[in-house]
Structure formats: C-alpha cells, structure tokens
Amino acid sequence: MNYVESIKVADTIIIDTETSSLHPWRDGTVLAGVAIKPINQPAFYLPFYHGLGSAPGIHGMEDEDNLDPQLLVDIMEALKGKNLVFHHAKFDMAVLHEEGFDLHKENVFDTVVLMRLVSENEANYELKNLASKYIDPKAKKEQTKIKAYMRKNHLMYFSQIPAKIIEPYAIKDVEYTEWLYLYAMRLIDQRDLWELLDLEQNVTRALFEVERRGILIDREFVEARLEKLNPQYKKSEKDCYRIAEVLYESIWGKPESLNKDYEKGIRLIQERKGKFKLFGPYDLKKIFNGIGIHSTVLTDKGGESWSKDAFEEIVKNHPSQLARSFAKYVSVFRALHKIIDEYYAKFMELMDENHALHPSLHQSGTRTGRLSCREPNLQNIPKEDTFDLLDTEGDENLSEVRDAFIPRPGFFFLMADWSQIELRLLADYADEKIWKKAFEYGIDIHKVSARAAFGKQPDGKAAAKKWRADGKNLNFALVYGLGDKNLALRIGASPQKTKKFKKNFFEGYPDVAKFSDLVKSVCMDRMMRVCKIHTDPTCQKCDMWVQKGWGKNKWGRRRYLEPEKAYVLVNFIIQGGNADLLKTCFTSVHWSLDNMKSGVVDLVHDEIITETSYDEPEVIPIVTAGMMTQSKFDIPIRVDLQWAPDSWGQAKSLACDTCDGKGKIYPYSEIEMTELLFQREWQIIEEKGIRICPSCKGKGYEISKIRELQTKELSLV
Numbered sequence: 001m002n003y004v005e006s007i008k009v010a011d012t013i014i015i016d017t018e019t020s021s022l023h024p025w026r027d028g029t030v031l032a033g034v035a036i037k038p039i040n041q042p043a044f045y046l047p048f049y050h051g052l053g054s055a056p057g058i059h060g061m062e063d064e065d066n067l068d069p070q071l072l073v074d075i076m077e078a079l080k081g082k083n084l085v086f087h088h089a090k091f092d093m094a095v096l097h098e099e100g101f102d103l104h105k106e107n108v109f110d111t112v113v114l115m116r117l118v119s120e121n122e123a124n125y126e127l128k129n130l131a132s133k134y135i136d137p138k139a140k141k142e143q144t145k146i147k148a149y150m151r152k153n154h155l156m157y158f159s160q161i162p163a164k165i166i167e168p169y170a171i172k173d174v175e176y177t178e179w180l181y182l183y184a185m186r187l188i189d190q191r192d193l194w195e196l197l198d199l200e201q202n203v204t205r206a207l208f209e210v211e212r213r214g215i216l217i218d219r220e221f222v223e224a225r226l227e228k229l230n231p232q233y234k235k236s237e238k239d240c241y242r243i244a245e246v247l248y249e250s251i252w253g254k255p256e257s258l259n260k261d262y263e264k265g266i267r268l269i270q271e272r273k274g275k276f277k278l279f280g281p282y283d284l285k286k287i288f289n290g291i292g293i294h295s296t297v298l299t300d301k302g303g304e305s306w307s308k309d310a311f312e313e314i315v316k317n318h319p320s321q322l323a324r325s326f327a328k329y330v331s332v333f334r335a336l337h338k339i340i341d342e343y344y345a346k347f348m349e350l351m352d353e354n355h356a357l358h359p360s361l362h363q364s365g366t367r368t369g370r371l372s373c374r375e376p377n378l379q380n381i382p383k384e385d386t387f388d389l390l391d392t393e394g395d396e397n398l399s400e401v402r403d404a405f406i407p408r409p410g411f412f413f414l415m416a417d418w419s420q421i422e423l424r425l426l427a428d429y430a431d432e433k434i435w436k437k438a439f440e441y442g443i444d445i446h447k448v449s450a451r452a453a454f455g456k457q458p459d460g461k462a463a464a465k466k467w468r469a470d471g472k473n474l475n476f477a478l479v480y481g482l483g484d485k486n487l488a489l490r491i492g493a494s495p496q497k498t499k500k501f502k503k504n505f506f507e508g509y510p511d512v513a514k515f516s517d518l519v520k521s522v523c524m525d526r527m528m529r530v531c532k533i534h535t536d537p538t539c540q541k542c543d544m545w546v547q548k549g550w551g552k553n554k555w556g557r558r559r560y561l562e563p564e565k566a567y568v569l570v571n572f573i574i575q576g577g578n579a580d581l582l583k584t585c586f587t588s589v590h591w592s593l594d595n596m597k598s599g600v601v602d603l604v605h606d607e608i609i610t611e612t613s614y615d616e617p618e619v620i621p622i623v624t625a626g627m628m629t630q631s632k633f634d635i636p637i638r639v640d641l642q643w644a645p646d647s648w649g650q651a652k653s654l655a656c657d658t659c660d661g662k663g664k665i666y667p668y669s670e671i672e673m674t675e676l677l678f679q680r681e682w683q684i685i686e687e688k689g690i691r692i693c694p695s696c697k698g699k700g701y702e703i704s705k706i707r708e709l710q711t712k713e714l715s716l717v
Contacts, residue, residue, distance in 0.1 A: 003036070003044060003071065004078050010038030012083040014174045014181065017095045018166060020056050020159035023375070024094040025211065025358035026350060027056035031099050032159035034075070035170035037178055045170045047163030048072055054159035065163040076101040085109045087127045087177045090208050090360070097212070104208040111177050113200045114184035116364035117193055119535060120559055125364065131176040133533065134183065139176065142169040196555045196580070200363060203583045206590040206600075207361045214356035215378075215601040215611070218406045218647070222344050225400065229340055236333040240278055243326045244269060247291055250322060265290020278333055281306035288314075293323055296489055308334070313489075343401050346376040361603065368572055369557050369579035371603055379604050381405075381648075402649030407611050411598070412706070413644040415651055416623045417607040418582075418637060420445050422479050425577045428635040430515035434508075437682050440636050441690075442662035443673055446472040451678045452508025453501040457671055474505060478512065481571045508678065516570050523549035523566040535560050554632045555580040581630060582606065589626035593619065609648070620654075620703055638662075641701045654705050656696035663700040665691045 007013055014037040021030040032050050037043035048069055051060025060066075076096070084103060086092045089110035093103050112125045122130065131139035146161065146169050155161060188197055248266055251257045265287050268276050277283040284306045288295070295304040296313055304310075314327035351357050357376065365372025373379045381401050407413050418424075423445050427435035438448045447457065450471025457464050470491040477487045488498040506513040526549040531542035548560045551569040553576040561568055586608055590600050597613040608627065612619045620641070627639045640661060641654040655661030666673060667688035676684055692698040 001042075001044060003046065004074050006038050006041060006044075007036065007075065007078040007082070010041060010082070012039040012085060012181075013037070013079060014039070014043075014085045014178045015079075015092060016087065016170060016173045016177065017092045018158045018170055019095055020054050020058075020060075020157040022091070023056070023350065023358075024091070024098050025214065026352045029059055029098050030056055030159070031095050032060065032157075033163060033166070033170065034072070034096075035174045036075070037171075037174040039178065043171045043174045045163070045167040046071065046075065047167075050159055050161070050163045050166075052155075052160050054157060056157070060159050063163050072099070072101075076103070079103060080106065083107050083109060085111065085177060085181045087111045087173070087180070089113075089204055090211060093208055094211070104205050108201060108204055109181060110200075110204055110364075111180040111184065113204065113364045114188070114197075115180055116369075117196060117200070117557070118184050118187040118191070120367045120557075121535070127173060127176055127180075130180060135176055135179050139172070142172050145169075191556070191558065193556050196557055199555065199580065199583055199587070202587045203363045206587050207363060209590070210600050210602070211358050211361060213599050213601060213611075214352070214358040215609075216406050216408055217347050217351050217355050217357055218404055219348075219351065219355045222347050222404050225404075226340065226344050226348075229336060229344070233333070233336040233340055236329060236336055237278070239329045240326070240333050241275060243322065243329055244276075244287055247322050247326055251291060261286075261289040262291070278330060279337070284330065291323065293318065298483075298486060298489075339401060342376070343381070344404070347404060350376055359602070363583070366579075367559060368575040369583070370575060370605075371579070371582075378602050381604075400649060402651075403647045405648035406646065407644070410615070411611045411613050413601075413648055413651070414610045414612045414620060414623060415607055415642040415644070415648075416610070416627050417640045417642070418627065419640050421581070421606050421637065422574050422578050423475055424635045424637065425574050425581070425633060426479060426512065426515075428633045429573065429577075430511045432509050432511040432515075434677050434680065435512075436635060437677055438674075439638075441666060441673055441677075441682075441685065442638065442660075442664070443670055443677065444468070446475055447670070447674050448677060449475050449505060449509075451674055453505040456675070470501075474501065478516075479571060479574050481567060516567075519551055519569045519573060520566040523551050523561060523569050524563060526550050527563065530560070553577040553580060577632075578606065581632065582608075584630060584632075585627045588629070589623050592622050592626055612643075617703060617706075620701070621699075624699070624701070638700070643706055645706075652705070654701040654703070656693055656700055656702050658695035659693035659700065661700045663693055663696060663698040665693055 016035040018032040018035070019030040020032060021027040024030050031048065032054065033045055033047035035043060035045045047063060047066050049059040049061065050066055051062030053062055054060025084106050086108065087110070089108050089112075093108070096103060115122065115125055115130060124130075128140045128143055146158075146166065149155070149161065149165060158166060188194065248262075248269060251262075268283060268286050276287060281304075285295075285304055288306075293314065295306055295310040297305040297307060297310040299305045308331065311327040311331045315324050315331070318324050318327070347357060357378075359376055359378050360374045362372045362374065363369075371379070383402070405413075420439075423435070424439050426432075427439060435445060435448065438445055446468050448471070450457070450467050453474055454467055454470060458467055473487060473490040476482065482490075484495050484498050484502075488495045491498065491501070493501065527547045528537055528549070529545050530537050530548050531539035532544040532546045533539075533542050535548060546562060548562055549566060550558050550560045551573055552558045553573050555577075557576050557580060559569060559572040559576070582603070586600070586603060589608060589610070593599055593610070596616055596619070598610060598616050598619045600608055601611045602609040608623065610619060610623055624639050624641065628637045630637070638661070642651040643654055644651045656663070659665055666685065667690070668676065668685060673685055676682060693700075696702055
C-alpha cells in the first residue's frame with residue numbers, strides 16, 4: 001500500500017498514536033507508532049519505534065517491523081491541509097510535536113469534544129467506553145488482550161509490544177474514532193452547532209499551546225514542604241484513631257451507648273484495630289452516628305454528607321469538646337493528605353526536567369462546557385483564605401500551595417478574574433433592571449439581594465458581614481439550584497424563614513423568577529420521545545424510550561433532561577454561558593498574545609493567568625480588553641486584576657485605590673446606592689453626576705503598582 005498517496009487523495013484523516021508514556025511534555029520522545037485511517041478507506045498501522053528497549057524518552061529500535069522514520073516525515077507532510085480527527089487530540093498532537101511535527105494549527109477535530117457536544121450526559125468519554133455503547137459491545141476485547149499480553153510478558157509500555165500484536169488494537173481505535181466523528185458531525189449539522197464547534201476547535205489549538213508552555217514549579221520549596229509535612233501527616237492519622245477510641249470509651253455503659261449505631265461503630269473500631277477509613281464517608285458516618293452525631297449537611301439525594309462543610313459545622317457548633325476535637329483532627333488529616341498526595345507529591349512526579357508542569361486542560365470535562373484539569377488538577381489549588389474556618393496547622397499549610405508556582409525569570413504572573421460573572425449573566429438572561437444597574441454602577445450584587453430578602457443592612461460590622469454573606473448564599477442557591485434545606489443551613493435559619501426570605505427576594509426582583517419559570521416551561525414544551533441510551537429520537541438499536549426536553553445557551557450548547565429535572569436547566573444555561581464566554585475570551589486573549597514572549601499558563605474557573613514579560617506591559621490592557629469584549633450579553637463585565645512577581649500565592653491587587661477598581665466615581669456611598677436601586681430611583685444617582693476616575697482614567701487598574709514597570713513608558717490605552 002502506498003500510505004502517502006492514500007492520505008493525499010482523502011480530505012479527512014483519522015489518527016491515533018501508540019506511545020511509551022501518557023506524558024509527552026514531561027518525557028519527550030514517546031512515540032511507538034501511528035495508526036491512520038483516511039475517511040472511508042482501510043486503516044493501517046505504521047510502527048516506527050517498537051522494541052523491548054523502549055521507554056519514556058527512549059525510542060525502541062529492535063522490532064523487525066519498524067519502518068524507516070523518513071516515512072513518518074512524508075506522512076506528516078501529507079497531512080497538512082487536511083481535516084485531522086483524533087480522540088484526545090491534544091495528547092496525540094503533543095506526541096507528534098515532540099517528534100518534530102506540529103499539527104495543532106491544522107483543521108483539527110477531537111471526538112471527545114464532538115461527542116460531548118451531541119451527548120452531554122455520557123458517564124465516560126474514553127474511546128472504548130463510547131465504542132462499547134455506540135458501536136460494538138465487545139469493543140474492549142482488543143484492549144483486554146493487549147493488557148493480558150503485557151502482564152504475561154512483564155512489559156511496562158505499549159512501545160514494548162511487538163508491532164504485529166498491537167496492530168489490530170491500533171486499527172480498531174481509528175475505526176471507532178471515525179465512526180464517532182461521522183455520528184457526531186451528523187448531529188452537529190442537524191442541531192446547527194457549527195458556531196459552537198468552531199469555538200471548540202479554536203479552544204483546542206489554544207489549549208495545546210498553553211499546555212506546551214507549562215507553568216514553573218519551585219522544586220526546592222516543594223521538597224521542603226514535603227519534608228515538613230510528612231511527619232505531621234503520620235501524627236495526625238494516629239491522633240484521629242486515638243481520639244475516636246477515647247470518644248467511645250467516654251460513653252461506654254452510658255444510655256447513649258445502648259443502641260445499634262454505637263454497636264456498629266465500636267465493632268468497626270475493633271475489627272479494623274482502630275484503623276478505619278478516614279477518607280470515604282461510609283466509615284466516618286458509622287463512627288459519628290455511633291456517638292450520636294448526625295451530619296446536618298445533606299447530599300443532593302438527601303443523605304448525610306461527610307464533606308469538609310460537615311466537619312466545620314461540628315467543630316463550630318457541637319457541645320462536646322471531644323467530638324469537636326475528633327472532627328478537627330479528621331479535617332487536619334484530610335487536609336494534609338490532600339496537600340501531600342494531590343499537590344506536592346504530584347508536582348514532583350509530573351514536572352519536567354526544567355521543573356515545569358504541563359497539566360491537561362479538558363475543554364469537555366463537564367456537562368456545562370466548563371474546563372476541567374488533570375495531571376495535576378490546578379483548578380482546585382486553594383487560595384490563602386479558603387481553609388481558614390478551622391484555623392488549624394493543616395489548613396495553614398494548604399494556603400501555601402500556590403507559593404509553589406513561580407514565574408520564569410523576567411516575568412510576573414498576571415491574574416485576570418471576572419467579578420460575579422454568573423450573576424451578571426443571570427441578570428442579562430432575566431433582564432432584571434435593578435441587577436443590571438447594580439452591575440453598571442459597580443454595586444455589590446450580594447448586598448442588593450440581601451436588601452430584598454432580609455431588609456436594610458443592619459448596624460454593626462459583624463451583623464452587616466453576615467447580612468451580605470446570606471445574600472451571597474441566596475444568590476448562589478439560585479444559580480446552583482441549592483434546595484431550601486441546604487440554604488437554610490447555610491444562612492442559619494429555619495426552613496420556614498428561608499422560604500419567606502426567598503419570597504421577599506422574588507417580590508423584589510420578579511424578573512429572576514420569571515426567567516426561571518420560562519426556562520422550565522420551554523424545556524417542557526420541547527419534550528420528545530428519545531431512546532434511553534443514546535438520547536436519539538431516530539435510534540434503530542434501542543427498545544427503551546423516555547421523554548426528554550432540552551434547553552440551550554447563547555452558543556447553542558444543549559442539555560437534555562427528564563421532566564422532573566427541568567429545574568437544572570437554569571444552572572446549565574448560566575454555567576454553560578459562563579463556560580463558553582470564558583472560552584471565547586480566552587481564545588481572544590491567547591491569539592492576541594501570539595508571537596509575544598508573554599502567554600497564558602493556566603485557566604482557573606473564571607480566571608485567566610498570564611505569564612507576562614516585564615518588557616511587554618501592553619499585555620495588561622490586551623488581557624483586560626479580551627476578557628471584557630464580547631457580543632452575546634448586554635451587561636457590563638468587570639475584570640479584577642492581580643499581579644504576582646514572586647509566586648502565585650503572593651498575588652497583589654492592581655485595582656485603582658481611588659475608585660476601588662470601578663473606573664468611575666459615584667456621588668453616594670454603596671449602601672445609599674443599594675437603597676436607591678431597591679426603590680427603583682437610580683435616576684437620582686445619574687442626576688447627581690457620575691465621573692470618570694481621574695486616577696486610572698476609567699480603566700479601573702493602575703499599572704504603576706507594578707514596581708518593575710514604573711521606569712517604562714506606559715502610554716497605554
């Protein structure tokens with residue numbers, strides 16, 4: 001077969017790589033071979049570097065079926081200008097990039113992304129799982145055979161498997177990928193998702209470059225933290241078991257021990273010789289229930305939750321000193337375990353030879369389209385104030401994790417974070433006039449909500465702080481669909497009072513309630529009969545059918561739901577809108593920085609982190625404009641800027657001190673304007689006069705705060 005010619009005559013090519021590692025940015029050259037399938041033509045596997053001597057960073061050469069690497073050069077050249085289809089595109093492109101071939105700016109399709117667009121409720125988007133569901137129930141057979149062969153022959157890497165043995169496996173992979181591509185593209189066309197597809201393709205290209213750049217780690221800092229924390233971790237584990245035994249001994253023979261829950265708890269301690277599981281909720285539920293403690297924090301299904309929030313509730317409010325101590329020590333143990341295993345140890349494992357991490361940013365990691373992150377997960381690195389409620393040493397240690405991330409010499413981190421973006425989108429969707437005015441004037445929306453639900457701001461610093469916090473909890477209950485019971489727990493009120501507060505809120509801002517009702521109504525109007533497995537009204541394979549309706553955000557991203565779950569659509573539309581807006585703005589920022597030394601190094605929820613050269617101060621207005629400029633929503637967007645010269649954990653605000661980042665000077669205090677808005681008298685504010693801030697000229701930030709830039713010419717718009 002003339003492999004190159006078969007590629008040249010096709011417009012679409014399906015590609016999959018076999019490798020010696022899942023971390024090409026860390027390990028370098030990991031390619032073993034390439035499976036290729038020109039669309040609607042036979043597939044073939046091209047081995048180049050198979051052999052027992054292969055390993056991450058080392059090409060295998062011994063396999064007699066290995067082909068001349070010049071063929072790989074010719075193949076890569078023939079792929080230019082084609083539609084290239086991968087499953088997990090960024091991985092395969094990284095593998096090929098480390099061999100000297102750059103395909104990421106070609107017309108790339110990722111079937112993981114495509115399938116998420118047309119079937120958002122899959123439990124798993126790995127190739128064999130999708131293939132088993134949609135194509136062949138025996139799709140995992142070749143994978144099982146390969147793994148059995150590796151175990152039998154004590155092989156560590158796919159590159160060590162003889163090419164002839166791995167060939168059927170690799171060919172099946174590109175055949176399955178082709179099927180998924182054709183299936184998804186048909187539905188994308190039927191649902192008119194072309195704008196969304198174009199956005200996602202652009203995101204794939206941009207994220208590839210973000211992952212390639214990576215983010216630098218202070219290795220010495222990480223090693224020092226591990227040396228300090230490991231002894232604390234071992235001690236905290238022993239403390240948990242010791243205090244649990246003391247707790248049970250303290251009520252032995254008392255009335256509260258004469259029940260089945262106590263018997264279950266003491267049996268668990270005895271059977272495990274004190275070493276019950278401190279991570280999963282099952283064992284901890286038994287231990288706490290056995291001493292009469294039940295979690296007041298509930299799961300989505302109404303069961304007892306034993307999350308961090310549950311332990312904080314016990315630490316703050318339980319009358320028993322021993323119970324409070326036990327909950328505190330469990331929290332410390334979990335915190336230390338997380339910081340050691342998920343953060344520092346993972347950083348050491350995954351950093352490359354230059355001490356840079358290259359995390360995998362998944363653009364299809366959630367149903368809403370929000371990014372997720374793996375290997376390692378940089379989206380849940382705690383901020384300094386995230387773990388302050390318990391006020392423990394373990395929590396203080398957690399707050400230092402961001403100090404492990406450092407900019408390269410000659411650079412600083414610029415963090416650009418949207419302010420209250422999801423609530424801004426809710427205001428736009430609902431066309432709630434008071435909320436939109438609040439965002440226009442830079443008024444704290446949580447105070448605006450608190451005014452409607454709980455009345456005027458109370459006197460006293462502590463009372464005012466709780467009033468605002470309760471308004472925040474109420475706002476996020478609306479966005480995330482938090483039930484009345486959990487909301488009542490968060491604001492410290494009875495369910496009856498909580499319902500009254502919500503009633504007050506909706507009376508004050510009726511358009512928010514109307515939007516929520518409209519979303520549910522539209523979903524119900526769109527109910528259709530679809531197959532239960534594939535959510536396909538035209539499915540020919542299934543005999544189980546359900547009714548589902550759907551809603552979409554402004555990019556066309558859909559969510560299909562049963563009638564009883566229609567309420568979830570409000571959350572989907574807001575979070576999905578947020579996700580696609582971030583992707584739109586991220587790609588705008590990223591490509592605006594093309595050919596500059598500065599570049600995006602991470603995305604964390606609503607925040608874009610840029611490694612910015614001191615020689616390129618123009619990056620700051622570029623990033624700000626990129627995050628504020630969009631055409632989908634008629635709502636002002638505010639970007640809060642921070643910079644970090646030494647480490648991510650040492651972030652400092654760039655907000656203008658004169659206007660507090662608003663860019664304007666207002667004639668009344670925030671609480672006065674909140675009251676005027678609530679009374680729908682905002683014309684008084686405008687009649688009094690609103691001025692552009694003279695200090696920042698309306699930008700909301702002050703570049704002069706970056707000391708290294710003070711000597712530079714800053715004639716920036």
